Structures are given as structure tokens and as C-alpha cells.
Amino acid sequence: MDQLIELKGITKTYPVTTGETGVFKRLFGARKRLFALEGINLSVKPGEILAVLGESGSGKSTLGRIMARLETPDEGHYTLRGQRQSGRAQGRKDRWEFGSQVQMIFQDPFGSLNPVHSIGYHVQRALALHGPSEQQAADLLDAVGLRPGSSFVRKFPFELSGGQRQRVAIARALAVRPALLIADEPTSMLDVSIRMDILNLLKGLRETHNLAILLITHDLPSAFYLSDRMAVMYAGQVVECGRSEDILEKPSHPYTQLLLRVAHERIATRPGKTDEEGMLAAQLRETSSCLFASRCPKVAQSCLEAGPALTRMGQREVRCHFPS
Numbered sequence: 001m002d003q004l005i006e007l008k009g010i011t012k013t014y015p016v017t018t019g020e021t022g023v024f025k026r027l028f029g030a031r032k033r034l035f036a037l038e039g040i041n042l043s044v045k046p047g048e049i050l051a052v053l054g055e056s057g058s059g060k061s062t063l064g065r066i067m068a069r070l071e072t073p074d075e076g077h078y079t080l081r082g083q084r085q086s087g088r089a090q091g092r093k094d095r096w097e098f099g100s101q102v103q104m105i106f107q108d109p110f111g112s113l114n115p116v117h118s119i120g121y122h123v124q125r126a127l128a129l130h131g132p133s134e135q136q137a138a139d140l141l142d143a144v145g146l147r148p149g150s151s152f153v154r155k156f157p158f159e160l161s162g163g164q165r166q167r168v169a170i171a172r173a174l175a176v177r178p179a180l181l182i183a184d185e186p187t188s189m190l191d192v193s194i195r196m197d198i199l200n201l202l203k204g205l206r207e208t209h210n211l212a213i214l215l216i217t218h219d220l221p222s223a224f225y226l227s228d229r230m231a232v233m234y235a236g237q238v239v240e241c242g243r244s245e246d247i248l249e250k251p252s253h254p255y256t257q258l259l260l261r262v263a264h265e266r267i268a269t270r271p272g273k274t275d276e277e278g279m280l281a282a283q284l285r286e287t288s289s290c291l292f293a294s295r296c297p298k299v300a301q302s303c304l305e306a307g308p309a310l311t312r313m314g315q316r317e318v319r320c321h322f323p324s
């Protein structure tokens with residue numbers, strides 16, 4: 001058992017109503033199931049950084065929430081250090097025990113801090129079961145680069161910049177010394193100039209705390225900069241997974257290639273032409289084609305006949321009939 005976390009066959013669907021708009025939707029719309037995740041197999045080792053990459057709607061946040069046990073999957077197994085976990089963490093004891101292993105931070109560092117409480121309060125509260133002291137809170141703030149920590153303890157969220165607030169959120173998550181930090185788009189609401197600082201902070205914490213990180217991002221350069229391995233997702237499926245260096249050097253899946261091209265050309269964050277209908281049809285699994293077929297430059301007849309399985313190719317896994 002050298003895995004910290006293992007997910008096997010995780011599927012999560014949501015009920016949706018399609019076909020009508022406005023008030024008629026509830027009455028006359030068709031009720032369907034949208035696949036946010038399908039058959040996800042992923043593992044994270046202690047101290048490993050795994051990036052989950054994909055455009056909006058690909059299922060990244062759902063994966064993060066399931067890994068944080070904020071949601072229950074429809075199907076699949078979840079183990080933490082070899083121990084089988086139930087769906088959503090229930091009850092104080094379960095939540096506390098699990099929370100001492102796995103913590104999550106979100107995109108919006110302002111939304112996750114309470115404006116009426118001081119920075120010290122937020123961090124000390126998280127330390128509560130470890131015998132909190134202002135000094136410990138200050139030390140933690142120091143550790144996330146808010147220096148000197150003692151000068152931040154009495155400040156309030158509105159007195160801090162976005163980057164500083166995200167550092168507070170990270171300090172609070174670290175208070176319990178978790179083994180895994182799930183970071184859902186942690187830099188996407190920050191100024192470009194300070195994104196790198198937060199990524200470097202996360203990188204440093206892996207070194208100093210042997211912290212494993214699940215980095216959820218739609219930004220390929222961030223994923224490559226930080227991660228050891230990456231899983232590229234499309235419409236709820238993993239389409240390519242392997243060592244980040246290998247994937248950067250030679251992306252196999254046409255979707256990964258598209259993401260890489262977009263990153264090189266530094267064009268909009270949304271890769272390629274958006275095909276919302278195609279994406280929705282894919283999420284509803286209303287097609288037996290490859291889910292990426294409607295956007296794929298390499299699409300062939302066999303791609304329309306059947307969707308490919310995720311297949312091992314050397315060190316990586318790829319879901320494509322014609323991998324490069």
C-alpha cells in the first residue's frame with residue numbers, strides 16, 4: 001500500500017432537465033442524467049502533485065469534491081491509506097478525522113473567509129483541537145509567506161490582497177497537517193503577477209511538509225509547472241494520464257494537443273471552438289461516438305462508431321483510437 005488515495009470506477013451523474021426553456025422547462029422538459037464523472041480511476045501517492053486539467057464542465061470540481069468527501073459518488077470505491085471511505089463525510093468525528101487528512105481550498109479566497117473575523121481567528125479556529133495559540137497561528141502565517149505572521153493575526157480579510165487571502169486559506173488548511181491538499185483553481189481569480197507566487201508556495205509546501213496536492217486547473221502551464229503527473233479530462237472522462245514531462249513533450253490525445261497549442265499561442269483560456277451542444281450531448285452520453293469526436297481534427301469513421309477505452313501505452317494511459 002503506497003497510495004495515499006485511490007479512486008476506482010467513480011461515476012457521478014446529476015439530474016438535468018433539457019429541451020424547454022423558462023417556466024416550461026420543469027413541466028415539459030425531458031429529465032435526463034448528466035455524467036459529471038464516469039469510471040474515474042486515479043490515485044495519489046504521499047507527497048505527489050497530481051494535476052487535473054480540462055476546460056469548464058469537464059468534471060474537475062466534482063472530482064475534487066468527491067475526493068474531499070463533500071459529495072457521494074453514484075458508483076465506485078474510495079480508499080484513503082488503504083481504508084475504504086463511505087460517500088459524504090457524516091457526523092463530527094468522521095468529518096474531523098477525514099479533515100485531518102484531506103483539506104480543500106477554492107478559487108475564491110474571499111468567499112472562503114468570514115469578513116467579520118480576524119485572520120488570527122480563522123487560523124486559530126482551524127488549530128482548535130491542537131491547543132491553539134496566537135503564536136502557532138503566527139507561525140503558520142509565516143510558513144505561507146505572510147511575514148511576520150504576528151503582524152497579520154489581527155488583520156481582517158478586507159485588509160488583505162487576493163493573493164494574501166489565498167495564503168490565509170492555505171494556512172488554515174495546513175493547520176491540521178493534512179496529507180493531501182485539494183486546490184480547485186487556486187490561482188484563477190488572482191492577478192497574473194501573483195499566480196506564480198502561489199504556485200511556488202504550493203511547490204514549497206510539498207517539499208517542507210511532504211504534502212500531496214491535487215491541483216485542479218484549466219491552465220496547462222500551471223499544471224506542467226507544478227505537477228508530477230497529470231490527468232486530462234473531457235466531458236467527465238480521463239482522456240490522457242501520465243507523467244507531466246512526458247505529456248508536455250509528446251501529448252498523445254488530440255484534446256491534450258489542442259490544450260498545448262492553445263497554451264503556446266497564448267490565446268483565450270477556452271481551448272478551441274466551443275461546441276456547447278456537442279459538449280452537452282457528450283455529457284448526456286447521447287452518442288456512442290468518441291465523446292471528443294465533434295471537435296477532433298483527426299476524427300475518422302471508427303471514432304463515430306464507438307468511443308475508445310482508456311488504454312495503457314507505455315507509461316501513460318490514453319483514450320483514443322488514433323493516439324500519437
Ligand code: ADP
Binds near residue numbers: 014059
Ligand atoms: P469543472 O470544474 O471541470 O468546470 P464541474 O465538475 O463543476 O466541472 O461540472 C461538471 C458538469 O457537471 C458540468 O456540466 C456541471 O454543470 C455539472 N454539475 C456540477 N454540479 C452539478 C449539480 N450540483 N447539479 C447539476 N449539475 C451539476
Ligand code: MG
Binds near residue numbers: 060061062
Ligand atoms: Mg470547476
